[in-house]
Amino acid sequence: MPEPVLVVDDLHVSFRGPDGPVPVVRGVSFEVHEGGSLAVVGESGSGKTVSMLAVLGLLPGATVRGSARYRGTELLGASQARLRAVRGAHLGMIFQDPMTSLNPVLTVGRQIAGVLRAHDRRLRSAAARARAVELLDLVSIPQPDRRARAYPHELSGGMRQRVMIAMAVANRPDVLIADEPTTALDVTVQAQILDVVTRLRREQGIGLVLITHDLGVVAGNADRVAIMYAGRVVEDGPMTATFASPGHPYTRGLLASLPRLDRRRDPVPIGGAPPSPSSWPTGCPFHPRCPLAVDACREAEPDLVALGDARVACSVVAAPSHR
Amino acid sequence: MRRYVLRRVAIMPLLLLGIVTMVFAVTRLTPANPLVTIVGERNLGNRVVVDAAKRRWGLDRSVPVQYERYVANLTRGDLGTSFRTRQSVGRDLSDRLPATLELTLAALVFGLVSGVGLGIVAARRRDGWIDHLSRLFALVGSSMPAFWAGLLLLYVFYSRLGWLPGPGRLDPRAVTPLRRTGFYTVDSLLAGDWNTFWASVRHLAMPAFVLGWGITGIVSRLTRASLLDELGADYVRTARAMGISERRVVAGHALPNALLPTITIAGFSFAFLITGAVLVETVFSWNGVGSYAVDAARSLDYPAIMGVSLLGGIAFLLTNLLTDLTYALIDPRIRLS
Numbered sequence: 001m002p003e004p005v006l007v008v009d010d011l012h013v014s015f016r017g018p019d020g021p022v023p024v025v026r027g028v029s030f031e032v033h034e035g036g037s038l039a040v041v042g043e044s045g046s047g048k049t050v051s052m053l054a055v056l057g058l059l060p061g062a063t064v065r066g067s068a069r070y071r072g073t074e075l076l077g078a079s080q081a082r083l084r085a086v087r088g089a090h091l092g093m094i095f096q097d098p099m100t101s102l103n104p105v106l107t108v109g110r111q112i113a114g115v116l117r118a119h120d121r122r123l124r125s126a127a128a129r130a131r132a133v134e135l136l137d138l139v140s141i142p143q144p145d146r147r148a149r150a151y152p153h154e155l156s157g158g159m160r161q162r163v164m165i166a167m168a169v170a171n172r173p174d175v176l177i178a179d180e181p182t183t184a185l186d187v188t189v190q191a192q193i194l195d196v197v198t199r200l201r202r203e204q205g206i207g208l209v210l211i212t213h214d215l216g217v218v219a220g221n222a223d224r225v226a227i228m229y230a231g232r233v234v235e236d237g238p239m240t241a242t243f244a245s246p247g248h249p250y251t252r253g254l255l256a257s258l259p260r261l262d263r264r265r266d267p268v269p270i271g272g273a274p275p276s277p278s279s280w281p282t283g284c285p286f287h288p289r290c291p292l293a294v295d296a297c298r299e300a301e302p303d304l305v306a307l308g309d310a311r312v313a314c315s316v317v318a319a320p321s322h323r
Numbered sequence: 324m325r326r327y328v329l330r331r332v333a334i335m336p337l338l339l340l341g342i343v344t345m346v347f348a349v350t351r352l353t354p355a356n357p358l359v360t361i362v363g364e365r366n367l368g369n370r371v372v373v374d375a376a377k378r379r380w381g382l383d384r385s386v387p388v389q390y391e392r393y394v395a396n397l398t399r400g401d402l403g404t405s406f407r408t409r410q411s412v413g414r415d416l417s418d419r420l421p422a423t424l425e426l427t428l429a430a431l432v433f434g435l436v437s438g439v440g441l442g443i444v445a446a447r448r449r450d451g452w453i454d455h456l457s458r459l460f461a462l463v464g465s466s467m468p469a470f471w472a473g474l475l476l477l478y479v480f481y482s483r484l485g486w487l488p489g490p491g492r493l494d495p496r497a498v499t500p501l502r503r504t505g506f507y508t509v510d511s512l513l514a515g516d517w518n519t520f521w522a523s524v525r526h527l528a529m530p531a532f533v534l535g536w537g538i539t540g541i542v543s544r545l546t547r548a549s550l551l552d553e554l555g556a557d558y559v560r561t562a563r564a565m566g567i568s569e570r571r572v573v574a575g576h577a578l579p580n581a582l583l584p585t586i587t588i589a590g591f592s593f594a595f596l597i598t599g600a601v602l603v604e605t606v607f608s609w610n611g612v613g614s615y616a617v618d619a620a621r622s623l624d625y626p627a628i629m630g631v632s633l634l635g636g637i638a639f640l641l642t643n644l645l646t647d648l649t650y651a652l653i654d655p656r657i658r659l660s
Binding site: 089170 | 556557558560561562563564565566567568569571575576579580653654655656
């Protein structure tokens, strides 16, 4: 297996709250290999986006602990100048809402050219513009030279998301972090956007971190999956194995809540609501909603332990008696 | 866009007619007698003189006839003759307009540049000492009446310290530069007369500061607030995530968006400048339209009042148009609709 390009180890993020610090991410670890892909799945508020923003140093005001290394270079606590050189050049990121994530007063060509020139000062503006048009072509935007002169409001949501992708891959990053890239889009457009991402990944060998709450998006677009709950990774493993035999009760619940065409059974929702960062439950944070919970779950928070090819943080399924 | 501008320009005469009609009505309803100015107080009892003056200035006609005549003359570009200066009002205004324009433009440039600059610094160093200082500066600037600030500055910097020259556009004995644009600064430069240029800039400094101070205040606070808003926007996060430098994020991405509300205010503040100019010109003996307006109002000089109002109206309409055009220039979303 090739060396990991991005290694995140025991990441903690907390924000200042009215009653002391609010822990939003509590010990998240994952790695992305060259050309590999990882899906980070979880409900809103599980800490997916915050983890990624923390890695890129884009969370002013938050307290970040742990380690995030890009090709051996520590990113947490690095100077803004150093982080700036990594962001957009080695680690690209695209965001959920393409309506608000592009600057309304600049043409998309200019925005892409800006990203190019931010990392290559010798690049002339004419050359940057020409390259911007190529990039628009790369993300399958028709009439790229005309579209380069368009403003974001003149493009559809899918087009804008393609523009975002073009910006993020403009400097050929090693890793593309896609934060809910299709959530704000129509279903038909979702598939097109995922196709573009997958194609770029194959053609350019870009590693992918796909953040989503939609397991349907994960299938076929990632080779590994990490399930997050309450600011922690509760299960990680190869995508196919995890989907075939989910270990953690939460993962099972997520899969059971998906409508499926190949089974004669209605989707089953997970009861209850996800907890809030200001009041995590004691013990295993999932125990109030867990069908398998026993008394011990209320007391100690389980760590990730190996279970077949995967790792699962659940003391019930990991117990020898359960296997 | 061109059609929009043409439409805006096309309705201007109608709006100006409205202004003329209203000012005409208000001046004629004022319970005072313009004849005091025309014939002088001593002659008010002299029927012969009064009747002759009334006939001479058309005041013997009914008000509707006076109005009709005024509008008819106006369409020929004739603004009438001032009761007081006995010169054509058009001539009076064009003599004095450059002085006012020079003053207001200097004030506007000072207000906008210093306001936007202070706003940026205050937003970047939020709650730092510059932020607090600029808040105080803004508060004082927008709450202190211009005439009072003017008198105060004159007292300190002219009378006490002697750092800046006193009232007037140049020293009383100085030779005014050959008139080309009517702007002393520009004309003296065109004539290559550096001494006069420097003197006119020094004379301009205090009144322009006093007049622009209020704008600095409003613009700096507004720029700070909207820049802080924009710096929290999604597209700014995108720009940062793409590795754009913080300087470019502020100047190239957030600022153009943040300036949109500022432009609106800058347009409005022109009205503030017009009224402010009346007071500042009086305090600084600035021989412009503002002091002309004050003299005209004092002596109920009908044609002069009408002329000044009309000029103010035109200036206001043009500024509004210019504001909208600038807006469209910056924000492409407005350009289309």
